[in-house]
Amino acid sequence: MSAVENESGRGSARAVAIASAIGRFLVIAVTTYLGLLAVTFFIGRVIPIDPVLAVLGDRAPANVVERTRREMGLDLPLIEQFYIYVKNALSGDFGTSVLTTNPVMTDIRRAFPATIELATLGTLIGSFIGVPLGVLAAVRRGSIIDQIVRIIGLIGYSVPIFWLGLLALVLFYAKLQWVAFPARLDVVYEYTFTPITGFYLLDSAMQGQWDVFWDAYRHIVLPASLLGYFSLAYISRMTRSFMLNELAQEYIVAARAKGLSERRIIWAHALRNAAVPMVTVIALSYANLLEGSVLTETVFSWPGIGLYITNSLQNADMNAVLGGTIAIGSVFIGINLLSDLLYRVLDPRTKAG
Amino acid sequence: MMMEKFALRSRALLAGAAVSALLIGAAPAFAVTPADTLVEGFAIDDIISMDPGEAFELSTAEVTGNTYDLLVRLDLGDTSKVKPDLAESWTVSDDGLTYTFKLKPGLKFASGNPITAADVAYSFERAVKLDKSPAFIIDQFGISGDNVAEKAKAIDDTTFQFTVDKAYAPSFVLNCLSATVASIVDAKLVKEHVAAVTPSADYKWDNDFGNAWLKTGYAGSGAYKLREWRANEAVVMERNDNYHGEKAKLARVIYRNMKESSAQRLALEAGDIDVARNLEPNDLDAIAKNDKLTTTSAPKGTVYYISLNQKNPNLAEPEVRQAFKYLVDYDALSSTILKGIGEIHQSFLPKGDLGAIDTNPFKLDVAKAKELLAKAGLADGFSVTMDVRTGQPTTGMAESIQQTLGQAGIKLEIIPGDGKQTLTKYRARNHDIYIGNWGQDYFDPNSNAQTFASNPDNSDAGKSHTLAWRNSWDIPDLTKETEAALLEKDTGKRADMYKDLQQKILDTSPFVIIHQQLEVAGLRKNLKGFALGPSFDTNFVGPVSKE
Numbered sequence: 083m084s085a086v087e088n089e090s091g092r093g094s095a096r097a098v099a100i101a102s103a104i105g106r107f108l109v110i111a112v113t114t115y116l117g118l119l120a121v122t123f124f125i126g127r128v129i130p131i132d133p134v135l136a137v138l139g140d141r142a143p144a145n146v147v148e149r150t151r152r153e154m155g156l157d158l159p160l161i162e163q164f165y166i167y168v169k170n171a172l173s174g175d176f177g178t179s180v181l182t183t184n185p186v187m188t189d190i191r192r193a194f195p196a197t198i199e200l201a202t203l204g205t206l207i208g209s210f211i212g213v214p215l216g217v218l219a220a221v222r223r224g225s226i227i228d229q230i231v232r233i234i235g236l237i238g239y240s241v242p243i244f245w246l247g248l249l250a251l252v253l254f255y256a257k258l259q260w261v262a263f264p265a266r267l268d269v270v271y272e273y274t275f276t277p278i279t280g281f282y283l284l285d286s287a288m289q290g291q292w293d294v295f296w297d298a299y300r301h302i303v304l305p306a307s308l309l310g311y312f313s314l315a316y317i318s319r320m321t322r323s324f325m326l327n328e329l330a331q332e333y334i335v336a337a338r339a340k341g342l343s344e345r346r347i348i349w350a351h352a353l354r355n356a357a358v359p360m361v362t363v364i365a366l367s368y369a370n371l372l373e374g375s376v377l378t379e380t381v382f383s384w385p386g387i388g389l390y391i392t393n394s395l396q397n398a399d400m401n402a403v404l405g406g407t408i409a410i411g412s413v414f415i416g417i418n419l420l421s422d423l424l425y426r427v428l429d430p431r432t433k434a435g
Numbered sequence: 436m437m438m439e440k441f442a443l444r445s446r447a448l449l450a451g452a453a454v455s456a457l458l459i460g461a462a463p464a465f466a467v468t469p470a471d472t473l474v475e476g477f478a479i480d481d482i483i484s485m486d487p488g489e490a491f492e493l494s495t496a497e498v499t500g501n502t503y504d505l506l507v508r509l510d511l512g513d514t515s516k517v518k519p520d521l522a523e524s525w526t527v528s529d530d531g532l533t534y535t536f537k538l539k540p541g542l543k544f545a546s547g548n549p550i551t552a553a554d555v556a557y558s559f560e561r562a563v564k565l566d567k568s569p570a571f572i573i574d575q576f577g578i579s580g581d582n583v584a585e586k587a588k589a590i591d592d593t594t595f596q597f598t599v600d601k602a603y604a605p606s607f608v609l610n611c612l613s614a615t616v617a618s619i620v621d622a623k624l625v626k627e628h629v630a631a632v633t634p635s636a637d638y639k640w641d642n643d644f645g646n647a648w649l650k651t652g653y654a655g656s657g658a659y660k661l662r663e664w665r666a667n668e669a670v671v672m673e674r675n676d677n678y679h680g681e682k683a684k685l686a687r688v689i690y691r692n693m694k695e696s697s698a699q700r701l702a703l704e705a706g707d708i709d710v711a712r713n714l715e716p717n718d719l720d721a722i723a724k725n726d727k728l729t730t731t732s733a734p735k736g737t738v739y740y741i742s743l744n745q746k747n748p749n750l751a752e753p754e755v756r757q758a759f760k761y762l763v764d765y766d767a768l769s770s771t772i773l774k775g776i777g778e779i780h781q782s783f784l785p786k787g788d789l790g791a792i793d794t795n796p797f798k799l800d801v802a803k804a805k806e807l808l809a810k811a812g813l814a815d816g817f818s819v820t821m822d823v824r825t826g827q828p829t830t831g832m833a834e835s836i837q838q839t840l841g842q843a844g845i846k847l848e849i850i851p852g853d854g855k856q857t858l859t860k861y862r863a864r865n866h867d868i869y870i871g872n873w874g875q876d877y878f879d880p881n882s883n884a885q886t887f888a889s890n891p892d893n894s895d896a897g898k899s900h901t902l903a904w905r906n907s908w909d910i911p912d913l914t915k916e917t918e919a920a921l922l923e924k925d926t927g928k929r930a931d932m933y934k935d936l937q938q939k940i941l942d943t944s945p946f947v948i949i950h951q952q953l954e955v956a957g958l959r960k961n962l963k964g965f966a967l968g969p970s971f972d973t974n975f976v977g978p979v980s981k982e
Contacts (some may be wrong), residue, residue: 130852132859137483140858141491141876142568144898149566149637181483182666183650189666248697256701263707264698269474269689272669383693385668393480393667396853 100426107422111415115408119171122407123164123400131398137180167404176408177401181394186405189390194409195280196266197379197386200306201371207310208317209364213353215314216321220329221348231318238315247308247381254304262300264383271297305382309375313367320363324356331355358429365421369414467706471686473962473979476693476702477712480667486649487618488562491569493874493971494690496615498670500972501688503618503655504679506536506555506595507609509878514969515789515930517609521550521619521656521679522595525609531602531924534609538593543677544621545653545660552589557622559587559597561644569616572877576600576608580639603921604929606789610879615972620645621654628652658683658977667692672976684964684980703728703957709981710965711957715827719775722957730957733967734778736785737874737952738883739828741821741836743945745907747867749817756945758807761800762839763947772831773950780951782937783887787969788880789926790933796941801842808843816844821868822861824854829870832949836870864895864905872952873902878970880933881921887946888936889914906945913939 134151142150151157155166170177176186219231254260262268266282267275275294277285283302286294328334329352337347376388387406394402468474481492487499507517507525522536542550563573563583577600578586586598599608611617628648634641645654653661658680659672670690674683691708693699699711700718704725714722714730722728743750743759750756765779773779784791808814823833830851837847847868852860861869875882890903890910897904903913916936923929940946954967954974964978 129856130859131855132862135855135859135862138568139481139491140862141874143571144900146566146568146570152637179666181480183483184666251698251701256705259705263702263705264693265691269472269691269707270469272689380695381698383691383695383698390667396855398855 103422104419107419111419114415115411118407118411119168119404120164122404123167124160126398126400126403127160127163129398133180133398133400136397136399171404171408176405179394179402179405180399181397181402186401189402190387190405190409192280193385193387193390195277196384197372197388199281199283200302200309200375200378200384200386201368203302203306204309204371205313205364205368207307208313208367211310212314212317213321213360216318217325217348217353219318219322220325223326228322231322235315235319238312242377243308243312243375244377244381246311247305247378250304250308251381261304262297264301264381266298266301266384267294268297268301305378305384309371309378313371316367317360317364321356321360324359325352328352328356358425361424361428362421365417365424369417372413372417373410468709469687470981473685473688473710473976473981474708475688475690475710475712476699476708477690477710478694479670479690479692480694482664482666482670484650485653485661485664486565486567486646487615487620487655488558488565488570488644489567489646489650490615491567491876496971497974498661498664498672498690499615499618500657500968500974501659501976502653502657502661502672502675503615503620504550504657505613505615505617505619507613509610509613509968509970509973511968511973514787514878515606515926517613521555527605531605532599534597534599534605535590536595536597538595539679540593542656542679544624544656545675545677546621546624547677548621548623550619550621550656551592552595553592554622555595555619556584556587556589557625558618558620559583561620561625561646562616563587564640565644565646569614569876572611572614572616575611576603601922602924604923604926606926606929607879607881607921611877614877618655620649621656624654625649658975659688678977681977683977685976688976688979700957703959706959709959709962714955714957716772716774716776719955719957727960728957729960730775730955731965731967732775732953732955733969734786735874735952735954736787736878736883736970737872738780738783738785738948739777739832739870739872739950739952740946740948741868741870742902742906742947743868744864744866744905745909745945746864747819749811749813749819750867750945752811752813753943754807754811755813756943758804758811758843759840760797760941760947761804761807762843762845763797763836763949764799764839765795765797765949766799768832768835768949772828772835776828776953776955777950778953779949781941781948783883783940783946783948784880784933784937785875785883785951788875788878788883788933790880790930790937792934792937797947799839801839804843808845814844816846818846818848819867820848820850821870822850822852822857822866823870824857825851826854833870861905862900864907869905874952874971880930881917884917884920884933884936887940887944889917902946908945 133154133156134147137150138147155163179186179189182189215231219228222228255263271294275291278288279285282298283295286298334347334352337351373388376392379386379389387410391403391406394406477494479494482495483492484490485495485498487503490499505520506522508520510516510518521538521542523539525534525536527534538550538552544550559573560583562570563578564580588596590596625645628645629642630647632638632641632643651664656677658675658678660675662671662673664670669692672688674686676682696713696715696718699713700722702708703711703722719730723730743756745751769779779795780786781795781797782792786793808816821833823829833849837849840847860866873883873886886901887903890901890908891899891914893904893907893909903910913936920929920932923932956967958965961982963980963982968974
């Protein structure tokens with residue numbers, strides 16, 4: 083009850099606190115960006131791959147190679163190259179991708195929605211199954227259910243995702259034909275459907291094209307379930323340990339003594355408190371998926387950001403790698419900020435503070 | 436308490452059941468591709484441009500071959516010759532310098548514009564002036580941006596004249612004109628899309644000849660027209676009803692980017708693609724055994740080899756070079772790692788080239804190799820490294836060679852690396868041994884002869900980075916012989932000169948040539964007329980139909 087009084091009494095102080103938190107965060111974000119840029123840039127320049135080779139291939143004659151090297155500015159000193167890059171980046175120009183010949187940001191705007199769609203679905207699946215499983219395991223600690231949840235988690239941690247992905251493809255796609263083949267849409271729809279946002283499920287629903295929606299669903303369900311399973315493994319383990327921690331607290335004993343139902347104690351009290359650190363766990367797991375699960379994207383021919391950056395890196399397409407890194411960095415920083423704010427909203431103590 | 440627990444459990448179970456039902460409850464749907472569309476699963480992530488004046492990648496060659504026409508085309512019946520495409524006939528002047536082509540009457544581009552000799556001249560002009568990777572195929576006839584207007588010109592609407600600087604073998608000139616860089620573009624259409632450029636020391640012209648637009652655009656007259664290329668995703672082609680030859684049977688061809696062999700196989704088995712193009716031996720095997728599917732293959736102009744850097748004093752010994760050729764277990768490789776994807780082939784000209792010889796004199800012979808090593812004073816063997824691109828078949832080949840070299844006391848250390856990384860090292864001549872492949876640039880024996888048997892300047896500053904140069908193999912006599920073969924007008928004699936060069940390379944070179952690549956494809960049995968060609972730009976899909 084006191085929390086409410088405090089909130090109204092110290093409203094302005096709280097706004098100041100939040101503003102300064104955001105300010106601090108911005109400073110950290112800018113330094114992180116610059117560091118990220120510098121490290122990626124210099125790693126990109128010291129890898130033993132000639133970027134000109136990436137543009138021209140092995141068969142280009144020597145004069146073309148030399149000219150291209152000059153055109154790409156690779157004959158300038160490293161520090162000057164970096165300066166030019168940062169200058170252009172600040173004005174929103176991240177250069178052109180060698181591999182796709184598009185401006186890097188155009189590519190990322192294409193690739194990112196594919197990854198976000200997959201990661202969001204994966205995280206939803208992971209949370210909606212992982213949290214209850216974790217709670218169950220904590221409540222029935224040591225029981226057979228706890229063991230099963232542990233094994234599910236263990237498999238999720240230790241089995242390579244590409245292997246499980248292929249296995250799932252063989253079973254659900256090749257044998258049972260329950261899901262559609264690796265891609266975002268069937269060939270038939272791919273060229274009759276115009277995406278708006280790049281989230282195919284959303285786009286098709288917005289346009290009322292329910293056959294496309296169904297098709298997109300049949301393509302995304304398997305990779306999303308797979309990602310969901312891997313985040314489930316992590317989320318259920320973390321939920322279990324947070325719950326065990328809460329269930330050992332004195333307020334639980336007090337609640338039991340008061341005669342509250344077990345269900346209410348677990349779901350309304352213990353989970354409520356465990357939810358605060360859970361937000362960070364889920365946000366981190368989401369951010370991880372957003373980095374683009376390279377292996378999942380490869381196995382499922384999913385044209386997302388992970389596949390894009392890996393492809394670019396292997397071909398020394400540094401503009402694309404840098405642009406992609408910045409995009410992912412932004413999302414990571416953004417999610418951290420968001421989970422920080424959520425933390426403040428959920429945790430009653432920070433309201434008082 | 437009991438009830439609570441029960442409720443808890445049943446609620447969780449119910450939720451779980453609901454979610455799994457939602458996840459996998461999709462009704463079985465047996466996939467089939469549309470009847471008028473050919474869908475191929477193909478690793479097309481090497482495509483960087485669709486402009487025929489710029490593109491030099493293998494998957495682009497296939498698209499260009501299907502969407503653009505040439506003056507002359509490789510004769511698939513006899514690949515040492517060319518046959519008419521847009522040109523109806525041609526003559527070579529007595530001095531061997533002037534080639535005059537007469538175009539077929541009534542030709543049209545996909546856009547509806549008529550095809551004239553002016554379009555041909557513009558196509559040559561832009562390819563030479565853009566000076567991208569494949570431009571040297573035309574430049575090597577003494578043509579540059581400054582003289583192309585004079586050397587490649589339209590005499591009238593249907594007559595095109597091409598002038599070269601030396602009396603080259605006509606087979607050489609014509610073979611080069613069958614390369615994709617000599618594709619004919621729709622000049623009127625391209626000129627609507629040129630972008631202005633500020634001339635510089637590197638680029639003297641005031642416009643880009645439509646290069647920016649043609650990277651993704653299309654201005655050709657082939658059996659199919661390019662509708663769309665989306666990098667790393669798909670290439671879509673549609674039938675060109677203005678095509679001058681036999682019209683394509685299917686309305687549409689879609690290449691979908693799929694990198695993984697096993698994923699391609701699954702999609703083929705399920706019927707979501709009609710053709711799988713990047714299959715590894717185990718997946719190929721499984722497809723061959725499936726009664727709904729079949730496989731096809733064709734030898735391509737790519738040879739796999741290991742090469743010994745002559746900067747390494749041990750490897751520079753002539754006996755050591757020969758010893759290596761006896762230390763590869765060709766038979767074992769051919770029955771395992773290369774099964775279905777390669778044919779043992781030890782000379783540098785791929786089968787199908789003019790003058791190619793098909794004798795494979797070397798076999799694994801450790802005793803003979805030891806004898807040779809002893810002659811070189813290396814009876815106890817030595818240690819050496821090999822740069823190997825990760826992935827197959829190179830890794831498997833390298834491991835097999837490592838083992839057979841060991842039998843003769845040579846200790847081989849394998850340095851694995853990403854493809855571009857090993858290549859960077861190779862091109863800088865910093866390797867001991869390199870394992871790689873070489874695909875010919877155009878369908879003429881000179882392409883491979885020039886790289887394996889010529890090295891005009893072996894210094895580090897040498898401008899011509901042939902494979903002989905990359906391995907510091909200094910060969911003035913062979914270089915002269917290679918040049919001489921270019922000027923031999925008698926095709927029979929020219930073929931003999933290449934036979935001689937191949938024999939010398941077998942006898943003396945630091946190249947251990949192992950096999951010629953077989954390109955393979957898995958297909959659904961309802962496809963008719965699908966065939967892989969002898970080169971990547973002759974994988975024609977026009978004749979393909981479905982039952």
